[in-house]
Amino acid sequence: MTPEAVHRRRWAILAVLMLSLLIVVLDNSILNVAMRTLATPPPTGLGATHGQLEWAVNSYTLVFAGLLFTSGLLGDRYGRKRVLLAGLVLFGVGSVLAGLSGSPGELIAFRALMGVGGALVMPSTLAVLMNVFERDEQPRAMGIWTGGVGVAIAVGPATGGLLLEHFWWGSVFMVNVPIVIVALIAMAVLVPDSRDPAPGRPDIPGVLLSVVGLVLLVYGIIKGGQLADFTDPEVLLTVGGGLAVLAGFVLHERHSRHPALDVRYFREPAFSAAVTAVALVFFALMGVTFFMVFYTQSVRGYTPFQTGLLLLPLAASQLFFASRAELAVKRFGARATCAAGLLAVAATMAAFVLLGTDTPIWVLEVLFVVQGAGMAHVTPPVTVTIMQSLPRERAGSGSAVNNIFRQVGGALGVAVLGSLLSAAYRGRIDGELAGLPGLSENARHAAGESIEATRTLAERMGPAGRALTERADEAFVHAMHITVVASAAVALAGAVVVALFMPGRRSAPGGRGDGEEGRSEGVGVPVAGRGREALKAQPEVER
Known part of the structure; x- marks a missing residue:
C-alpha cells in the first residue's frame, strides 16, 4: 500500500514527473524544427551536412535506447528518485554544452550525453507513477502521462520556432536549463523514493x-x-x-x-501484443513526423514557428483524449479501444495522400486532430497493459521495456520510412537534374539527396531555378505519398495484432472476467508471472 502522506500528494507528484518527462521528449521535437537552421553556414547555423544532422538526432537515440533497460534496473535497485535526479542533472549539463557547440561533431557528442540523462529519466517517471498511485487510479494517471508525451512532441516545434525567430540556434537547448532546475527542486521536495525491496544479486x-x-x-x-x-x-x-x-x-x-528481466512475461499474448503495438504505432508516427516538418517548411513555405503552431491540434487532441481513454476501455475493452485507435491512425496516415503543394492547410489540421485522437486511444491502454502485467517492484524494468519498444519502433520508422522517402524523391528528381547543363555527376548526386539540397541548387541558379523548385516540391509530395501509404500499412498491421491478442472487456472486480482467471483489475489484462513470488514483497516507498 502507498503511504498516506504520499497518496495525498500523488497528483502533485504526477505534475513533477510530467515536467521531467517534458524536457526529455520536448528537446527532440524542438530539434526537428532547428534542422534547417543548423544546416546553414556559421554564424547563423553550424553548416551541418545531411548526415551530420541525422547523427545529431541519432546519437541521442542510440545512447537513449541502449541504456533504457539498464537505467530501469538501476532505479529498481538503487532508488528511482536518485536515478531521476542524476538523469536530470546530466540532461541539463548536456543541454548547456550542446547549446555552446562550435561544430557539428561537438553537437553530436553532447547530444549523446543528453541521451544518457534522458535514459535515466524516462523509465523512472513511469515507475514512480506506478508506486504512488493505487491500481484503480493507474489507468487515469498513465493516460495523463502518455498524453503529456504527445503534447511535448507537438509543442516542441512551436517552442523551437519561437526561439529561432528571436534567438540563436543554441537557445533550443538552453531552454531546457530553467526547466531542469525547477524539476530538480520540485522532485527533491515532493517525490518519494521507491525501489525493489528484494532485488537479488545484480545480473x-x-x-x-x-x-x-x-x-x-x-x-x-x-x-x-x-x-x-x-x-x-x-x-x-x-x-x-x-x-x-x-x-x-x-x-x-x-x-x-x-x-534482470523475467522473459516469461512475453509468453502472455496481451503483454507481447501491447509492446508490439507500441513499436508499430511509433514506427508509423515518428517516420511521418520526421518529414512533415519539411513538407510544411520547404514545400509550403511556413516558418519554424508557424510549423510548430500547425502541430498544436495534434497535441491538443492527444491531451484531451488521452485522459479519457480509460472510459473507452471500461465500456468497450482494451482490444476494441486500441484497435479502433490504430485504425484511426492508419486512416489518417493514408489520408495524407490528399496533401499537395497547394492543399488548404485546414485539411492537415483536421488530419492532425484525428491522428491525435487515435494515438490517445492506443498508448494509454497498451502502457497500462504492460505495466500492470508486471509486479510493482519491477516497475522500472517494465517501464524500460515499454520505452525500448517505443524507441526501437520510432528509430525504425525514421530509418525505414526516411529511406523510402529519400529513394522515392531521388527517383523522381534525378530526371530533372539530368537535364541541367554544366552540372557534374557529384553535384547532381548531392542535389538529389533531399528537397533542401535541390532548393539550394535552384537558388544558386537565380530566376532559371524557379522551375526546378517547382519540380522539387512535386517530387517531394510524390515521395511523401508513397511513404505515408507504407506508414498506414504498418499501423494497420498493429491493429490486426491488437485485435487478435489484446484482452477484451474490463474484468470484474476481484480479478475475474470474461470467464478467465487471473485478469488484472484495471483493464482486463492477464497477469503474467503473478502468485506467491510476486506477492512476497511490496515495493519500498520512502518519504
Missing part, C-alpha cells in the same frame, strides 16, 4: 548483453536509413549482431537465478 552479464544488443540493433537500423540500403554488409552485420546478442540475452535470462 551483470544480462545488463551488458542488453546494452550491447540494443546499441548494435539501433545503430544498424540508423545506418540502414542513412545508406538507404538495408542489404549493405555493415547494416546486416550490425543488425544481425544485435539480434544475436539479444537472443543470447534472452537465453541467459531464462536460465539465470536472478534475471
Whole structure:
C-alpha cells in the first residue's frame, strides 16, 4: 500500500514527473524544427551536412535506447528518485554544452550525453507513477502521462520556432536549463523514493548483453536509413549482431537465478501484443513526423514557428483524449479501444495522400486532430497493459521495456520510412537534374539527396531555378505519398495484432472476467508471472 502522506500528494507528484518527462521528449521535437537552421553556414547555423544532422538526432537515440533497460534496473535497485535526479542533472549539463557547440561533431557528442540523462529519466517517471498511485487510479494517471508525451512532441516545434525567430540556434537547448532546475527542486521536495525491496544479486552479464544488443540493433537500423540500403554488409552485420546478442540475452535470462528481466512475461499474448503495438504505432508516427516538418517548411513555405503552431491540434487532441481513454476501455475493452485507435491512425496516415503543394492547410489540421485522437486511444491502454502485467517492484524494468519498444519502433520508422522517402524523391528528381547543363555527376548526386539540397541548387541558379523548385516540391509530395501509404500499412498491421491478442472487456472486480482467471483489475489484462513470488514483497516507498 502507498503511504498516506504520499497518496495525498500523488497528483502533485504526477505534475513533477510530467515536467521531467517534458524536457526529455520536448528537446527532440524542438530539434526537428532547428534542422534547417543548423544546416546553414556559421554564424547563423553550424553548416551541418545531411548526415551530420541525422547523427545529431541519432546519437541521442542510440545512447537513449541502449541504456533504457539498464537505467530501469538501476532505479529498481538503487532508488528511482536518485536515478531521476542524476538523469536530470546530466540532461541539463548536456543541454548547456550542446547549446555552446562550435561544430557539428561537438553537437553530436553532447547530444549523446543528453541521451544518457534522458535514459535515466524516462523509465523512472513511469515507475514512480506506478508506486504512488493505487491500481484503480493507474489507468487515469498513465493516460495523463502518455498524453503529456504527445503534447511535448507537438509543442516542441512551436517552442523551437519561437526561439529561432528571436534567438540563436543554441537557445533550443538552453531552454531546457530553467526547466531542469525547477524539476530538480520540485522532485527533491515532493517525490518519494521507491525501489525493489528484494532485488537479488545484480545480473551483470544480462545488463551488458542488453546494452550491447540494443546499441548494435539501433545503430544498424540508423545506418540502414542513412545508406538507404538495408542489404549493405555493415547494416546486416550490425543488425544481425544485435539480434544475436539479444537472443543470447534472452537465453541467459531464462536460465539465470536472478534475471534482470523475467522473459516469461512475453509468453502472455496481451503483454507481447501491447509492446508490439507500441513499436508499430511509433514506427508509423515518428517516420511521418520526421518529414512533415519539411513538407510544411520547404514545400509550403511556413516558418519554424508557424510549423510548430500547425502541430498544436495534434497535441491538443492527444491531451484531451488521452485522459479519457480509460472510459473507452471500461465500456468497450482494451482490444476494441486500441484497435479502433490504430485504425484511426492508419486512416489518417493514408489520408495524407490528399496533401499537395497547394492543399488548404485546414485539411492537415483536421488530419492532425484525428491522428491525435487515435494515438490517445492506443498508448494509454497498451502502457497500462504492460505495466500492470508486471509486479510493482519491477516497475522500472517494465517501464524500460515499454520505452525500448517505443524507441526501437520510432528509430525504425525514421530509418525505414526516411529511406523510402529519400529513394522515392531521388527517383523522381534525378530526371530533372539530368537535364541541367554544366552540372557534374557529384553535384547532381548531392542535389538529389533531399528537397533542401535541390532548393539550394535552384537558388544558386537565380530566376532559371524557379522551375526546378517547382519540380522539387512535386517530387517531394510524390515521395511523401508513397511513404505515408507504407506508414498506414504498418499501423494497420498493429491493429490486426491488437485485435487478435489484446484482452477484451474490463474484468470484474476481484480479478475475474470474461470467464478467465487471473485478469488484472484495471483493464482486463492477464497477469503474467503473478502468485506467491510476486506477492512476497511490496515495493519500498520512502518519504
